[in-house]
Amino acid sequence: MMKNTQPLARVALLAAAFGLATAPFALAADEGSVARGGRLYDKWYKETNQEAPKEAHPLYPKDASYAEKPNANWRCKECHGWDGKGADGAYSSGKHFTGIKGINGMQGGDPAAVVAVLTAPAHGFGDLLSDVDLTDLANFVVHGDYGYDAYVADGKIVGDAENGGQVYRTVCANCHGAEGKLPKEMPPLGSLVGNPYEVMHKVLNGQPHEAMPALRAFDHQIAADVIAYIGAELPAE
Numbered sequence: 665m666m667k668n669t670q671p672l673a674r675v676a677l678l679a680a681a682f683g684l685a686t687a688p689f690a691l692a693a694d695e696g697s698v699a700r701g702g703r704l705y706d707k708w709y710k711e712t713n714q715e716a717p718k719e720a721h722p723l724y725p726k727d728a729s730y731a732e733k734p735n736a737n738w739r740c741k742e743c744h745g746w747d748g749k750g751a752d753g754a755y756s757s758g759k760h761f762t763g764i765k766g767i768n769g770m771q772g773g774d775p776a777a778v779v780a781v782l783t784a785p786a787h788g789f790g791d792l793l794s795d796v797d798l799t800d801l802a803n804f805v806v807h808g809d810y811g812y813d814a815y816v817a818d819g820k821i822v823g824d825a826e827n828g829g830q831v832y833r834t835v836c837a838n839c840h841g842a843e844g845k846l847p848k849e850m851p852p853l854g855s856l857v858g859n860p861y862e863v864m865h866k867v868l869n870g871q872p873h874e875a876m877p878a879l880r881a882f883d884h885q886i887a888a889d890v891i892a893y894i895g896a897e898l899p900a901e
C-alpha cells in the first residue's frame with residue numbers, strides 16, 4: 665500500500681524499485697570542494713593567501729633539487745606529483761625526483777584518514793590550514809581522479825581540438841585572449857601543454873587564488889579537448 669507511506673520511505677521504495685542504492689541521500693563528492701583541494705595541492709599558501717614557509721619542509725630530501733626552495737618544496741605536488749603517483753609517476757626521474765610515494769594509494773578511501781596524515785607532525789599542516797582547507801585537500805586526494813591516463817598518450821593530451829576550440833573561445837578566451845598570451849605575465853598557454861598532468865590539473869581545478877573557473881564538474885574529456893586545441897592551434901611563444 666503506497667497511500668500511507670511517509671515521503672522518506674517512499675523515496676527509499678522508489679530507489680529500490682529502480683535498483684538504486686538504498687541510501688537515497690548519500691551525495692557524490694562535492695566537486696567544488698575537490699577542485700579547491702586541487703588548488704591547495706598546487707599552492708596551498710597562495711590559495712589561502714599566506715606567505716610561503718621560509719624553511720624547507722622536513723620531509724623533503726636534503727639532496728633533492730628544490731631543497732633550498734621552501735616555496736617549492738612545501739607544495740604537495742612537488743613531493744607527490746601532478747599525477748599523484750610520486751616516484752612511480754612522472755617524477756620517477758629528473759629535477760623533481762624525490763623518491764617519495766604517491767597519494768594514489770588513498771584514492772577512494774576515507775577522507776578522515778587523509779586529514780590525519782596531513783595534521784600529523786611529519787606533514788605539519790595542522791597549524792597552517794583550516795578544517796575546511798584540510799577537508800578540501802582530503803576530498804581531492806580521495807576523489808580527485810588525478811591519474812588522467814585515459815587522456816594521455818605519448819606524453820600528450822589526446823582530445824578533439826575542434827570541439828576544444830569552441831570551448832576555448834567561449835570559456836577561456838575572455839581572460840587568456842584568442843592567442844593564449846594573456847593575462848598578466850604568464851607564459852603563453854601554447855607553451856604549457858608539454859606537461860599534460862599539470863595542465864589537466866589546472867584546467868580541471870583552476871589556478872590558486874585566481875578567478876579562473878574549474879571545469880571539474882564537466883566530463884574530463886572537455887578539458888582534454890581544450891588542451892588538445894591549445895597544443896594544436898595556439899602559439900608556444
Ligand code: HEC
Nearest residue numbers: 721723724737738739740743764766767769770781786801
Ligand atoms: C616535502 C615532501 C612532502 C610534501 C610537501 C607533502 N608530502 Fe605527503 N608525504 C610525504 C612523505 C615522505 C610521505 C610518506 C611518509 C609519511 O606518511 O610521512 C607522504 C605521505 C602522504 C600521504 C599518505 C599516502 C599513503 O598512501 O600512505 C598523503 C595522502 C599525503 N602525503 C598527502 C599530502 C598532501 C595533500 C600534501 C599537501 C598539503 C602533502 N602530502 C605534502 C612527503 C610530502
Ligand code: HEC
Nearest residue numbers: 835836839848849850851863866867871874875876877890
Ligand atoms: C576569469 C579569468 C580566467 C578564465 C575564464 C580562465 N583562466 Fe586560466 N588563468 C587565469 C589567471 C588569472 C591565471 C594565472 C595567471 C598568472 O599566474 O599569471 C590562469 C592560469 C592558467 C593556467 C596556468 C598557467 C601557468 O602559468 O601555469 C592554465 C593552463 C590556464 N589558465 C588555462 C585556462 C583554460 C584552458 C581556460 C578555459 C577552460 C581558462 N584558463 C580560463 C584566468 C582565467
